[in-house]
Amino acid sequence: MADGWLFRPGRSLTRRLVWLASAWIALALIVTGAVLTYQFQESALRRLGNVLAETIDEAVIATTVMPDGTVQTTPILDARTLRLLSGKYWAVAEPDGNGGLRTLIRSASLGNESLAVPRDLPAQLAGAAGINITYNSVGPNDEPLRVAASLKTLPGRSAPIVFLAGIDRSDIDADARQFATLAWVTLGLLGIGLLIAVFLQVRIGLRPLYDLRDEISNVRKGKAARIERTYPAEISPLAAQVNRLLDHNQDVVERQRTHVGNLAHALKTPLSVMLAEASGDPSQLAEIVRRQSDVMKGQVDHHLRRARAAARSQGLGERTPVPEVLDEMSVMLERVFQSKPVEIDWRAPDALGFLGERQDLQEILGNLMENACKWCARKVRVSAGASGLGQMIVVVEDDGPGLAADRYDEVMKRGARADEDTPGSGLGLAIVDDLTRAYGGRLTLGPSDLGGLKAILSLPAAEV
Incomplete structure (x- = not known):
C-alpha cells in the first residue's frame, strides 16, 4: 500500500x-x-x-x-x-x-x-x-x-x-x-x-506549513534573511533547522570572502613592492619586471574577482534592482566619455531584479557598457527584461564598427584585445564571462542592428 x-x-x-x-x-x-x-x-x-x-x-x-x-x-x-x-x-x-x-x-x-x-x-x-x-x-x-x-x-x-x-x-x-x-x-x-x-x-x-514555505521562498527571493515567524511545536524544529542552515551558509560565504581577501592582500603586497622597486630602474630587466608584474596583478585581480563571485553566488537572500544599476552605470559612463559625446539609452522594468550581489552586477554591466562606449560612434543601447524560468536577459549594443564573427570567441579570452592600439588590459569581456558563468549564466556576442557589436547576457533573475 x-x-x-x-x-x-x-x-x-x-x-x-x-x-x-x-x-x-x-x-x-x-x-x-x-x-x-x-x-x-x-x-x-x-x-x-x-x-x-x-x-x-x-x-x-x-x-x-x-x-x-x-x-x-x-x-x-x-x-x-x-x-x-x-x-x-x-x-x-x-x-x-x-x-x-x-x-x-x-x-x-x-x-x-x-x-x-x-x-x-x-x-x-x-x-x-x-x-x-x-x-x-x-x-x-x-x-x-x-x-x-x-x-x-x-x-x-x-x-x-x-x-x-x-x-x-x-x-x-x-x-x-x-x-x-x-x-x-x-x-x-x-x-x-x-x-x-x-x-x-x-x-x-497545514496552514503553518504553507506559511513556512512562503517564508523560505521570500528568503530565496531576497525579500528576507531569516525565518521570523513562530510556528507550532511540530514545525518549530524544522524552522529552527532551516535558520541554522541559513546561518551556516552565510558563515561559509563569509569565510570564503575572508580567505579571498587575505589571499588578495598576500599577493598584491609583494607585487606592489616589485613594481615600486622596478619603477626607479631604467634597465631592460626592470622594464620586464614592471610589465610582467602588471600582467600578474591583472591575473590576480581577475581570479580573485571570480572566486569572490563564486562564493557570493552560493548565498541566499541577495537581490539587486537592475534599473538602479543601469542608471548608475549610464550616468557615470556618459561623464567619462563626454568627449564623444556618448548617449546611453537603457530600458528595464522597474521590478526586474538580479539574484546576486550589487557589486557583481555593477562589474558585469560596467565592463559591457564601458566596452560599448569605447567602441561606439555615439550611441549605446541597453535593454533588460525577464525571460522566464528564473532568468533575465540584458542586451548591450553599440553603433561602432563591430567585430568579425570569427573573433567572438577570441575576444572573450583573458588578455585578448580587439585593437592593440586601444587602451585596455583585454580582461573586460573575460571578466564578464567568468562572473556570468559563476552565477550559472551565459554571455554571447553577435551583430547589432545599430551596426556595431551586440552582447547578450543571461543571468539569474530574482522573483518579484
Whole structure:
C-alpha cells in the first residue's frame, strides 16, 4: 500500500489526507446506511410476522377436527380475511404425500386461489414442528406477500395440519424504500458536510506549513534573511533547522570572502613592492619586471574577482534592482566619455531584479557598457527584461564598427584585445564571462542592428 498511487513521492500532502479521510468517511457512511436500511426492513417484517402469528393462532382456535377426521373451521372474525383479494389471507392444509401441500380450508379473501408454497417448505415444517416459518411470496392479486406457515398436530387427528397466513407487504416495502431514500440522502449530505469539514481542517491544520514555505521562498527571493515567524511545536524544529542552515551558509560565504581577501592582500603586497622597486630602474630587466608584474596583478585581480563571485553566488537572500544599476552605470559612463559625446539609452522594468550581489552586477554591466562606449560612434543601447524560468536577459549594443564573427570567441579570452592600439588590459569581456558563468549564466556576442557589436547576457533573475 505504501507504494500505491496515494503514497507516490511528490503527491500533495493535502490530497493524501483528504483522500484518506474521504475513503474512511465514505466506507463508514455506506456501512451505516446499509445497516440502518436492513434493520428498518427487518423490524417491519418482524411486525408483520407478529400479525401473521396472531392470524395462525386464531385459525388454530377456530379449527375443529370431526370424529371422522375431517377438519372444519368457523369464520375468523377479521374483516380483511372476509373480503375478496383484500391482501390478508389464511388457509389450512395438509401434506399431500408428494412433498407438497393440499389446501383443506381457505379464507374468503382467497376465493378459489391458494397461497403459494415453496418446494422445500414441507420439509422445513417437518423439521420445525410448532414453529412459524416465514417467507416472501406473491398473492392472488400479484401483490407481494409475507407468509407464515406452522405445522401443528390437533387432538382427534393423527396427521399433522399446516396453518398458513399471508399479508400484503406493499406498504412495508414502500416504507422501507422511503426510509432508505431518506437515509441515503441524509447520509450523503452528512458525507458532503464531513468532506468540507475535513478539507477545511486539513487546510487550516497545514496552514503553518504553507506559511513556512512562503517564508523560505521570500528568503530565496531576497525579500528576507531569516525565518521570523513562530510556528507550532511540530514545525518549530524544522524552522529552527532551516535558520541554522541559513546561518551556516552565510558563515561559509563569509569565510570564503575572508580567505579571498587575505589571499588578495598576500599577493598584491609583494607585487606592489616589485613594481615600486622596478619603477626607479631604467634597465631592460626592470622594464620586464614592471610589465610582467602588471600582467600578474591583472591575473590576480581577475581570479580573485571570480572566486569572490563564486562564493557570493552560493548565498541566499541577495537581490539587486537592475534599473538602479543601469542608471548608475549610464550616468557615470556618459561623464567619462563626454568627449564623444556618448548617449546611453537603457530600458528595464522597474521590478526586474538580479539574484546576486550589487557589486557583481555593477562589474558585469560596467565592463559591457564601458566596452560599448569605447567602441561606439555615439550611441549605446541597453535593454533588460525577464525571460522566464528564473532568468533575465540584458542586451548591450553599440553603433561602432563591430567585430568579425570569427573573433567572438577570441575576444572573450583573458588578455585578448580587439585593437592593440586601444587602451585596455583585454580582461573586460573575460571578466564578464567568468562572473556570468559563476552565477550559472551565459554571455554571447553577435551583430547589432545599430551596426556595431551586440552582447547578450543571461543571468539569474530574482522573483518579484
